[in-house]
Amino acid sequence: MRTLRSLSKVMYLGMVRDKSAVFFMLLFPLMFLLLFGALFQSEGGTRVTVAQVGDVEVLDQLGDDQLGALDETLRIERAGDRDRALEDVRQGDVDAAIWEVDGEIELYVSASDPARSGTVNGIVNGLVQEANVAATGQEPTYRITAGQVEDESLKAIQFFTPGLLGWAVAMGASFMSALTLVAWRKKRLLRRLWLAPIGPGQVIGARVGVSLGLSMVQLAVFLGVAIIPFYGLRLTGNWWLSIPLIACGTLAFMAVGLVIGAWAKTEESANGALQITILPMAFLSGSFFPTDGMPGWLQTVSHVLPLKWLNEAMMSVLSRGGGWSDALPAMGVLLLFAAVLTAIAAKLFRWDSA
Amino acid sequence: MTSSAITAEGLRKRYGDVQAVDGVSFEVEAGEFYGILGPNGAGKTTTLEIVEGLREPDEGTARLLGELSWPRNTALLRRIGVQLQASAFFEKLTAREQIRTFASFYDVSDERADAMLESVGLTDKADVQDDKLSGGQAQRLSIACALVHDPELVFLDEPTTGLDPQARRNLWDLLRRINSEGRTVVLTTHYMDEAETLCDRVAVMDNGKILRVGPPRELISDLGVDSLEDVFLELTGREYRE
Numbered sequence: 001m002r003t004l005r006s007l008s009k010v011m012y013l014g015m016v017r018d019k020s021a022v023f024f025m026l027l028f029p030l031m032f033l034l035l036f037g038a039l040f041q042s043e044g045g046t047r048v049t050v051a052q053v054g055d056v057e058v059l060d061q062l063g064d065d066q067l068g069a070l071d072e073t074l075r076i077e078r079a080g081d082r083d084r085a086l087e088d089v090r091q092g093d094v095d096a097a098i099w100e101v102d103g104e105i106e107l108y109v110s111a112s113d114p115a116r117s118g119t120v121n122g123i124v125n126g127l128v129q130e131a132n133v134a135a136t137g138q139e140p141t142y143r144i145t146a147g148q149v150e151d152e153s154l155k156a157i158q159f160f161t162p163g164l165l166g167w168a169v170a171m172g173a174s175f176m177s178a179l180t181l182v183a184w185r186k187k188r189l190l191r192r193l194w195l196a197p198i199g200p201g202q203v204i205g206a207r208v209g210v211s212l213g214l215s216m217v218q219l220a221v222f223l224g225v226a227i228i229p230f231y232g233l234r235l236t237g238n239w240w241l242s243i244p245l246i247a248c249g250t251l252a253f254m255a256v257g258l259v260i261g262a263w264a265k266t267e268e269s270a271n272g273a274l275q276i277t278i279l280p281m282a283f284l285s286g287s288f289f290p291t292d293g294m295p296g297w298l299q300t301v302s303h304v305l306p307l308k309w310l311n312e313a314m315m316s317v318l319s320r321g322g323g324w325s326d327a328l329p330a331m332g333v334l335l336l337f338a339a340v341l342t343a344i345a346a347k348l349f350r351w352d353s354a
Numbered sequence: 355m356t357s358s359a360i361t362a363e364g365l366r367k368r369y370g371d372v373q374a375v376d377g378v379s380f381e382v383e384a385g386e387f388y389g390i391l392g393p394n395g396a397g398k399t400t401t402l403e404i405v406e407g408l409r410e411p412d413e414g415t416a417r418l419l420g421e422l423s424w425p426r427n428t429a430l431l432r433r434i435g436v437q438l439q440a441s442a443f444f445e446k447l448t449a450r451e452q453i454r455t456f457a458s459f460y461d462v463s464d465e466r467a468d469a470m471l472e473s474v475g476l477t478d479k480a481d482v483q484d485d486k487l488s489g490g491q492a493q494r495l496s497i498a499c500a501l502v503h504d505p506e507l508v509f510l511d512e513p514t515t516g517l518d519p520q521a522r523r524n525l526w527d528l529l530r531r532i533n534s535e536g537r538t539v540v541l542t543t544h545y546m547d548e549a550e551t552l553c554d555r556v557a558v559m560d561n562g563k564i565l566r567v568g569p570p571r572e573l574i575s576d577l578g579v580d581s582l583e584d585v586f587l588e589l590t591g592r593e594y595r596e
Contacts, residue, residue, distance in 0.1 A: 006458035010444045010451075017446040183445055191408060192442040196459040197428035351408075
């Protein structure tokens with residue numbers, strides 16, 4: 001027990017006294033969260049801006065409450081003349097130019113962003129149709145009520161928090177176990193420990209304990225930052241499932257670190273191998289941006305990545321109201337990864353760097 | 355139990371094509387200061403590693419204090435102390451934290467660890483991290499870590515390599531004291547003057563075999579030369595090694 005405690009202390013002190021480790025494990029991913037969270041905060045996704053030239057009755061007749069309702073999606077700017085407005089569209093400063101000639105509403109959009117052009121078309125079209133119906137003086141026959149299946153607050157932060165946290169945990173767990181293994185082998189500490197009357201269980205237990213501790217701190221810090229009102233993360237009911245999920249993810253990435261640590265001869269090569277493993281995996285697993293736009297084969301590839309499983313399940317339980325049915329398969333996959341990789345690491349394991 | 359601290363019989367170890375240890379047998383008496391000498395690649399380190407229980411011999415057995423050193427025997431490990439070549443320290447820990455950590459592996463109290471630090475003259479360096487210690491200080495700390503649990507048998511692998519003469523002499527006094535307290539000490543070194551002054555007996559190794567064993571003075575007179583260095587060169591030749 002005393003051995004376990006002192007080994008844990010050794011690993012803890014080795015980590016917190018290494019300024020660059022603290023920076024890269026904890027502060028660096030957190031900076032991404034602070035930055036991305038702030039950058040993409042106002043992103044309602046598809047708010048479009050229209051430059052209006054002269055009077056356009058359909059727009060001018062809108063009451064304050066209607067404008068207020070439209071504000072989420074449409075912003076109207078006044079432009080001096082048509083050429084100016086068209087130039088602004090070409091430059092991408094506004095999404096469309098609009099003016100009216102004797103009841104004919106002319107709308108110009110740019111072909112460079114079909115999604116936004118479509119949105120402008122749809123909104124303006126809707127307004128025109130509404131005005132047409134109102135002009136007939138009849139009640140409309142059909143009405144539409146739209147709703148959203150996700151939490152209405154599915155803002156950028158709901159996506160970034162689980163993704164960046166997954167990346168942070170993957171880095172922390174894999175780097176810590178790989179670098180401990182390489183450094184201790186290089187310094188002959190593994191040999192020295194073999195010659196002390198302690199069991200391998202105590203060494204492994206201490207390493208797992210400290211890494212789990214680090215991951216839980218990362219989880220607490222990330223959630224703590226993301227739920228402050230400025231960022232506005234809203235946790236859904238089963239968010240606490242993120243605790244066992246992060247624990248399983250930690251074990252899986254410690255095993256990744258063990259394989260690399262068992263293979264690498266120096267800290268530098270371990271560092272490089274970890275970077276080229278973890279960073280592309282983070283991109284493919286949607287830690288930084290959604291992967292929905294990826295080609296199909298890449299999406300298939302991404303499903304064999306442990307981080308993808310962790311990120312998806314984390315997003316599910318943190319911001320999509322997911323429960324055990326989302327978390328359990330991911331935990332199973334992560335633990336399987338941990339078991340297989342640990343077995344590989346045991347095969348590759350060497351006592352000496354020579 | 356016999357009175358010998360180490361009994362090695364017919365040790366052999368092969369790495370690929372290289373027969374690193376080729377039938378080594380020797381005995382070290384309890385309380386003896388024993389030196390193992392040999393050029394680089396002679397098989398000293400592998401021999402020592404087998405004897406300490408770090409490696410399994412292909413053939414032969416090594417007994418420490420009457421017990422087999424392979425397979426790993428934690429009860430035996432409590433009775434031996436090993437200082438490995440190059441300092442095996444935990445990164446970012448101070449001298450005091452290092453020795454207290456090693457003490458905890460053996461259920462030795464922090465007070466005893468601090469006293470050990472005092473006895474190697476490192477009390478004023480207790481709060482210095484391992485990478486800030488000088489070569490001599492690091493060696494002394496490493497020896498203190500090997501001795502913290504008061505072992506009966508101590509292995510020291512090239513403890514004075516890279517030290518200045520002051521630090522070396524200083525360390526010799528420490529090693530003599532360790533031995534005079536009744537501990538058996540096994541030392542490897544490249545410095546013949548060191549072996550000549552410190553060791554009761556030395557074994558000269560080359561090509562995985564022990565060529566000669568005896569008290570330094572006896573070896574010198576047997577071969578009719580002036581110093582242990584001459585004995586060494588006489589036995590192992592003058593050509594360069596790796």
